[in-house]
Amino acid sequence: MLSVCGLTKNFAQQLVFSGFDLEVKPNLIAVLLGPSGCGKSTFFDVLTGVVRADGGNIRWQGQEVGHLGGIAAYMHQKDLLLPWFSLVENSLLPARTAAEDLKAARSRVDTLFDRLGLGGYQDHYPHQVSGGMRQRCALVRTLMFDRDLVLLDEPLSALDSITRKSLQSLLLLLQSEFQRTLVMITHDVDEALLLADDLYLLSVCPMRIVERVRLGTDKPRRFDDPELLAMKNSIMKKLEADGDHVQG
Amino acid sequence: MSRANFFAVVLLALLLGLWETGCWIFEVPVFILPPPSSILSTAVIKAPLILPHALTTGFEIVCGIGLALTVAIPLATGMFAWSWLEKALSPFLVASQAIPVFALAPLLVVWLGYGVASKILMASIIIFFPITVSLLEGFKGCDREFRVLFRLMGAGFWQTMRLLYWPWALPHFFSGLRVGVTVATIGAVIGEWVGAQRGLGYLMIQANARLKVDLVFAAILWLSVMGLLLWFGVGWLEKRSTRYKELRFQEKL
Structure with missing residues (x-):
């Protein structure tokens, strides 16, 4: 609380x-x-x-x-993905800054990517995917903060x-499914x-x-x-x- | 070949052709203005004479750039990390730009002698400012939301520097460096004019005094080629390290 x-x-x-x-x-x-x-x-x-x-x-x-x-984790209407990192590298940023075990973090990212329909796009760069996929990648990063x-x-x-509609549903997912x-x-x-x-x-x-x-x-x-x-x-x-x- | 390239080549050929025929029709003496053909042949035939001088000048330029970078990068980083340092130093930086740097050349030769050191310092003094300023502006241009993101991730300053600020500032850094490398050439040559025993600037002064104008032009040609090589070298480095950039712009269109 x-x-x-x-x-x-x-x-x-x-x-x-x-x-x-x-x-x-x-x-x-x-x-x-x-x-x-x-x-x-x-x-x-x-x-x-x-x-x-x-x-x-x-x-x-x-x-x-x-x-x-x-x-706290942070989300913004801009996806805030760094253009010089691939989707998976962007998602791993919280784990990197927290000096977590990157191998374990990577497998969590992969699971979340599959769950959110990003499977197979790990090594794509933000500019190579659609706006909706970038939002979902930003959500994966938010979840990787591992904070309530x-x-x-x-x-x-x-x-x-x-x-707006797709982000709205992602935010609700964040609340309902990821608590x-x-x-x-x-x-x-x-x-x-x-x-x-x-x-x-x-x-x-x-x-x-x-x-x-x-x-x-x-x-x-x-x-x-x-x-x-x-x-x-x-x-x-x-x-x-x-x-x-x-x-x- | 694109239309632009075609036009550029035609324009170049036209200018050189005018120059060549002009020299021929008006019988301009070679010690006043040699035609492009004789400049080119001098530049090639006298290559064994010019090359050692070109190497010296090239060495001065590259060292000058290296020296400027070793000062500019830590300085810009420090000024970004500690705003009090920026506030304290920026008046000095601006004031240093008010000094006509070329006027310092004779002093540098007095202090550091006729060797390469004075030229290296000359080149680096000139380009140090644009590189520092462009890098600092690049750091500062980082969007607020990204800073908040890294702050909430719990990243420290140096980690944020490595992952966010530095890659963010790279395009700015390179635009400063691009300006810098062309100007560094001028700095080295002026240093050599004032007093030197080697280098293309020295060669030009010597040749000029003996009315070997074709050799002066040949030296200028070599200098231009070196400047172009540096310019493209920086461009290549920039492309390699900021490959994402062009795509980011495409996306905006």
Whole structure:
């Protein structure tokens, strides 16, 4: 379980967030949804250790940790495959940096490649395969981190609808089949609603949680589901109301 | 042959033909402007005389590049690793570019003598800056998401350097080196003009004084060929080490 307690960050005397609390239950998808500039990227940077928090702590499995480097895996809407490495070399990167036994890791990669329909493409380079295959290879790499927690940085926004759909199903696979806990940060209401179990609406300046929405577990969800559309409307209203409040 | 290649060859033939016939029609004396045919024959016939000088100059250029690289690569890496080092050094680097380096040539000869050392230093001083800057820019150009990925993998700086930053910066590094090798030739020759006992620059000065203009041109021809060889050599190295690059661009189209 990931818990964030009293996290505080200032930038040039401007309070980004203060006393920010968050608790993420295992094997769920927690989504932090807020407008651009609400401080969620800074929050993400604190989580990954790019910037240091001014106060508060991050706990993983009850232990206090400085940041999630070495604890969480990472996925992005870009597949982030290095073009100078083959698919299998890209998938082995987490094992290499962790100085694991590469032979054992290689056989795990091969199993995952077969499972995800990449069998036989081990020695291909990223530019030689389709976008969907690159996504799946990125998923293999994420799994090779061998970590229960996965951080997602706006994984679906700005993707075309076909790519979005395939990545959406891969992320759900990550949760359901591989039992990962996913923490996702986004400004995109649609992608939040497609994936979230727990949805946190964020306010601007300072960033705090205005509302926690629990969504059903029936997935994959569809855009044209009337319930989802109704929920989208109410969330949009809340976000807009919060924006007005800030401006007023 | 592609249309572009064909056009280039025709243009070259046209220019050389004009030069040749011009010299012949206007009866230009050979000590003013020799025709291309006599330059080529001098370059070939006098090869035993030119070759040792060319080897000296080539040695100076290659050593100059080597010296520049041994300073530039650790420096760029250090400046990337520690931003305070970059902040501290960049004013010096920029200021060093304000000095007209060619003006240093006589001083270098005074300090290091008429041998190859002053020419090697001259060549390396000139190309050191573009290589350092292009490599540093290459390191810095690495996308944020990739850094986050490596950070979360728990990779240390040097491991990230080897697996991510260095291959990422290679294309930038090579574009800097490509500029560098052609300029290094100029550096070595200027060093030789100022004071030397061997080398193509020395040969040119000697031949010029004796109005052996065909030999001057022959030396220039040899220099150009050497410069081209270096340029293509770097291009070949670049292609070998960044083979993925062209395909990445294809994908973007």
